[in-house]
Amino acid sequence: MRVIVIGAGVVGAATAYFLARGEHEVTVLDRHGRPGQGASFGNAGQLSYSYTDTLADVGMLRRLPGMLLGRDRSMRIQLDLPLLPWGVQFLWRCTRRRADAATVQLLHLAARSANALESLLKDAPLDFGYRAAGKLMITGSGQTLAGLQRRADLKRQHGVRVDIIDAKDCLAIEPALEAWRSPILGAAYAQNDSAGDAESFTRSLCNYLITHGLARVITGTEVQSLVRHRGRIIGVQTPSGLLESDAVVICAGIGARQLVRGLPLCLPIYPLKGYSLTAAPGAHAPKVSLTDLDRRIVFASLAGRMRLAGLADCVGDDDSIDARRVTELMRLGSEVLPEAAHFDAAQPWAGLRPATPSGLPLVGGTRVPGLFLNVGHGALGWTLACGTAQQLAEQLPKRI
Ligand SMILES: Cc1cc2nc3c(=O)[nH]c(=O)nc-3n(C[C@H](O)[C@H](O)[C@H](O)COP(=O)(O)OP(=O)(O)OC[C@H]3O[C@@H](n4cnc5c(N)ncnc54)[C@H](O)[C@@H]3O)c2cc1C
Numbered sequence: 001m002r003v004i005v006i007g008a009g010v011v012g013a014a015t016a017y018f019l020a021r022g023e024h025e026v027t028v029l030d031r032h033g034r035p036g037q038g039a040s041f042g043n044a045g046q047l048s049y050s051y052t053d054t055l056a057d058v059g060m061l062r063r064l065p066g067m068l069l070g071r072d073r074s075m076r077i078q079l080d081l082p083l084l085p086w087g088v089q090f091l092w093r094c095t096r097r098r099a100d101a102a103t104v105q106l107l108h109l110a111a112r113s114a115n116a117l118e119s120l121l122k123d124a125p126l127d128f129g130y131r132a133a134g135k136l137m138i139t140g141s142g143q144t145l146a147g148l149q150r151r152a153d154l155k156r157q158h159g160v161r162v163d164i165i166d167a168k169d170c171l172a173i174e175p176a177l178e179a180w181r182s183p184i185l186g187a188a189y190a191q192n193d194s195a196g197d198a199e200s201f202t203r204s205l206c207n208y209l210i211t212h213g214l215a216r217v218i219t220g221t222e223v224q225s226l227v228r229h230r231g232r233i234i235g236v237q238t239p240s241g242l243l244e245s246d247a248v249v250i251c252a253g254i255g256a257r258q259l260v261r262g263l264p265l266c267l268p269i270y271p272l273k274g275y276s277l278t279a280a281p282g283a284h285a286p287k288v289s290l291t292d293l294d295r296r297i298v299f300a301s302l303a304g305r306m307r308l309a310g311l312a313d314c315v316g317d318d319d320s321i322d323a324r325r326v327t328e329l330m331r332l333g334s335e336v337l338p339e340a341a342h343f344d345a346a347q348p349w350a351g352l353r354p355a356t357p358s359g360l361p362l363v364g365g366t367r368v369p370g371l372f373l374n375v376g377h378g379a380l381g382w383t384l385a386c387g388t389a390q391q392l393a394e395q396l397p398k399r400i
Helices: 010-021 058-068 083-092 096-123 142-157 167-173 175-179 198-211 253-259 323-336 378-395
Strands: 002-006 025-029 075-077 135-139 163-166 186-190 215-218 225-229 232-238 241-244 247-250 270-279 289-292 297-302 305-314 347-355 362-365 371-375
Touching: 002 010, 002 232, 010 025, 010 096, 010 198, 010 215, 010 371, 010 378, 025 198, 058 075, 096 142, 096 378, 135 142, 135 167, 142 163, 142 186, 163 167, 167 175, 167 186, 198 215, 198 378, 232 247, 253 347, 253 371, 270 323, 270 378, 297 323, 305 323, 347 378, 362 378, 371 378
Parallel strands: 002 025, 002 247, 025 215, 075 305, 135 289, 247 371
Antiparallel strands: 135 186, 163 186, 225 232, 232 241, 270 305, 270 347, 289 297, 297 305, 362 371
16 A cells, blocks of 8 residues: 655654565655654663653642642653643553553554564664663662562563562662762662664664665655545645545654644644653763663663753743753752763753643544555654554555
């Protein structure tokens, strides 16, 4: 089939690859001049195969008053109309049973994604700083550590190993923690979690698709609307005209909501704005990926650079860089590991996580014939990209 993929982020690039391997004739379109310039650009680089814990959880209810009063440093909420229905669904998800169920679903999807990435890399050896870095989720709180233990037990039942370790073992795994300036009670250690630069992956995968004749990748082209004929999607409208296809797959991240306007579809996706700082490594740069669960920040070593990422702001579709939030992120990082990197000369970035209330992405066909979705990956888009791409490609019929 002739398939148009809207969006050349990490999800769109992976989707194009698995569709092309399924012998579809693929065209990828993106409004940016280069692939990987959306949410995939400056993320924390974590292939977080073991830590799929959803944002919607019981703990979130405890944090809510602080967030609404602007006292939570890692999350900001500015009430707007689209946030209300999304927020209601999100709060409904904040029970232990629902959070566990979604976390387990994501765990299985992440395992599938790890296998799908391995098979892709056997075929297409891409350079994106990929390594099995391992991941430490650190906390100084007894309550958080007990929660980690409970989740580790749950994950073990699903075949995923996460070790709960004390501060001494943390130091043995990552010597840079010697310079950690906050008390460590313990951590969850995921030995098999990996890291890699999502933007480099996306860019090199798109190059691979082009040079191997697997797909056309057209950048600098906005999809203005989906085109329907007798109820079926027959292509997309771009500034240079109608591009026809047998199927359209929306991989447009946060842009997906705009594209389905006017169709009988409502996508429960809200932009959760996050920030990162990328800088040259400092004297105490960790090699293992470190998540500080108390401050909700991540330190990641990516292809010779150190990246600090975090914050989740509900401020609508605005993806501009707010200098106050950059300073806050820098402050949070400096509080615990000031010598991880030369953050005073860091490159700041902000991106919009396309988040669903449950944390589960929307993958597959829709009630509109010819229209498919692979969107809403929230805080785990890089982790899940290859898995959902493979899943989507399996669902697409070979012919109409
Ligand atoms: C601070 C931060 C840290 C993160 N850390 C991690 C992490 O460590 N691990 C992890 O797994 N995930 C992480 N994420 C989440 C991850 O980055 C996202 O889930 C993922 O990048 C989403 O990919 P995507 O391809 O769906 O969206 P995008 O990368 O945003 O790609 C969508 C593309 O669609 C294009 N587009 C949209 N509308 C149109 C249109 N009408 N016409 C043409 N093109 C269009 C856009 O230009 C864009 O290039 C993080 C996110 C943030 C913000």
